């Protein structure tokens with residue numbers, strides 16, 4: 164090692180001395196070709212430089228999947244130049260055979276800090292129109308770390324064409340692999356390295372953002388200007404590794420996580436990747452002289468940060484702020500007439516209009532005429548405990564999210580059957596069951612346009628059972644029925660209609676399991692916590708519009724309550740649950756109670 168260091172120093176000294184004598188210090192100096200073999204150190208330097216350049220060039224050829232694949236061959240070294248930097252720059256002029264044609268090209272390599280563990284090599288194009296330059300990545304202009312150990316990864320410019328294409332492919336692939344309802348788009352390549360293998364391996368840090376477009380194949384190639392980031396725009400940071408070889412990309416691995424910092428950074432700037440974002444202290448969205456809305460500006464800012472909101476344009480942001488403001492006025496009224504301990508406020512739905520909210524998050528349709536009349540459930544006799552919670556008895560799966568599809572009825576149904584299967588089937592297994600099977604295959608109901616639990620039991624019975632969530636994944640849109648009978652894990656034998664009397668309901672629930680119910684969801688858009696007890700005038704018991712699942716009951720002080728599992732994700736309400744007053748038919752919760760039966 165010492166010996167090597169001495170050689171390097173001596174070598175550098177020789178070049179410097181020669182340069183000092185002939186040229187301006189720091190310029191390129193031509194080394195006569197016949198001198199190269201006389202100096203074993205120099206010979207080794209040049210061989211390594213040529214090897215690095217040729218390896219990279221061949222990797223690009225392999226990556227691009229050239230037909231009649233012929234490795235590129237270095238035929239002859241024509242000229243050598245060197246320049247001392249914090250290491251040595253070499254410019255090697257060579258004759259190469261590129262696809263059967265002899266060309267003269269330059270290979271510019273730098274051997275940085277050769278005295279540190281052998282140093283690191285860096286490859287650059289010598290000039291834009293050199294025949295070698297398409298094979299060689301532009302290096303990052305500001306990064307002194309853009310170096311390459313022979314065979315190791317090296318940093319590349321995040322704007323490099325090939326790197327950008329690989330990053331775009333990666334995001335498309337992530338969309339394909341993801342069961343998210345919304346498509347994410349590439350906002351920025353934060354960091355990129357490339358490694359020359361049999362082809363090229365890219366490692367990226369990417370910032371992506373969820374857009375308003377559905378995560379569907381026909382949208383995957385769309386850009387951010389076509390699929391704007393709007394209400395559910397959560398930036399993500401993805402750590403991704405992609406291989407490009409034979410004109411094909413393959414994903415080695417990827418991991419995405421929410422990127423809070425990105426939200427804040429993006430909001431500080433006015434335009435990012437063709438997206439205009441209003442933020443910071445800019446109050447352009449506040450209509451002049453609108454004093455009523457002025458008080459909601461700080462809450463709106465907080466809301467945007469809490470729920471990772473990015474809006475596609477200043478106009479969209481202004482529109483959303485207006486809706487937010489109207490909603491916060493509505494919240495004041497709901498809160499003022501609340502008879503229980505519930506708190507209402509800016510939930511994740513606070514920037515949706517009532518119409519949008521109804522269309523996207525409900526979907527309960529009481530049928531005009533029932534296709535099937537289910538028998539009345541037997542109410543068990545005897546005392547019941549003061550409180551009961553099926554979540555504590557392995558009968559309730561984690562809270563799910565119906566997304567922007569009116570499929571609440573399917574979630575209410577699966578939630579009920581999950582409980583029945585865990586409690587009353589011989590296997591006593593708690594399985595997460597498929598809502599998508601109902602959305603796609605239950606022809607008695609209308610998929611994302613709504614449905615009804617009574618019919619869903621019948622549909623599952625007729626189909627011959629229900630698959631698991633894993634085997635029949637939720638997509639949140641109407642699709643072709645892909646029911647596979649051999650993947651059925653639970654069967655339904657029928658259903659029962661449960662009493663309107665809330666004491667009977669509790670007795671039935673304690674003995675048998677969670678109950679599917681219809682409810683008027685009006686106050687739920689803004690429910691945050693506490694026990695809701697809305698005034699009847701605000702929550703008409705005859706206007707049911709949502710299907711949910713009662714999983715337990717209890718009493719806090721003088722307030723008896725039901726525990727209701729909702730399907731709006733766990734970041735709504737109390738970890739996805741709604742607590743509502745028990746005993747006076749609040750919001751019609753007792754008017755359509757049912758359960759499947761299993762054997």
Ligand SMILES: *[C@@H]1O[C@H](CO)[C@@H](O)[C@H](O)[C@H]1NC(C)=O
Pocket residue numbers: 223227297298324325328
């Ligand atoms: C290889 O393919 C990339 C991406 O299609 C392209 O940008 C590049 O110019 C190609 N390089 C060569 C040497 O053909």
Ligand SMILES: *[C@@H]1O[C@H](CO)[C@@H](O)[C@H](O)[C@H]1NC(C)=O
Pocket residue numbers: 238239263264265
């Ligand atoms: C390329 O150069 C090699 C020798 O360096 C020679 O044998 C060959 O004929 C040349 N090919 C063409 C197409 O000029």
Ligand SMILES: *[C@@H]1O[C@H](CO)[C@@H](O)[C@H](O)[C@H]1NC(C)=O
Pocket residue numbers: 647648649650
């Ligand atoms: C149905 O599921 C079974 C078991 O998983 C599988 O072997 C079969 O290929 C599936 N059939 C279809 C048509 O997908």
Ligand SMILES: *[C@@H]1O[C@H](CO)[C@@H](O)[C@H](O)[C@H]1NC(C)=O
Pocket residue numbers: 533536537617660661662663
């Ligand atoms: C369910 O039972 C209630 C009475 O508890 C009754 O009013 C209602 O019509 C029944 N519905 C069905 C579908 O059987």
